[in-house]
Amino acid sequence: MKTLFTALFATLLIATAHGDGHVSPAPDDARLYLIEPANGATVAQQTFTVKFGLSGMGVAPAGVDSPHTGHHHLLIDLDQLPDLNQPLPASDNIRHFGKGQTET
Helix, strand or coil: CCEECCCCCCHHHCEEECCCCCEEECCCCCEEEEEECCCCCEECCCCCCCEEEEECCEECCCCCCCCCEECEEEECCCCCCCCCCCCCCCCCCEEEECCCCCEC
């Protein structure tokens, strides 16, 4: 079975999380992208590597209170986006990388 992997990111989804739980906008030049798989790629394996790319910001574990840093979330096959002003619930469709991971 082949899986179509399409990544859609908007700079709106890039934000800086602070230790007190609030989120502030990312710098205007921040850019989130996938290194692999490529946008629109079809992957034949059930298991494959996802590598995140980020410029204009830094990656840090959740709870680190440093300007312009944050951690990744991967949203998978959602019918609609969750409320991005609230903490994202962890599920099979919303994966957290709160240790600062840049690939999975």
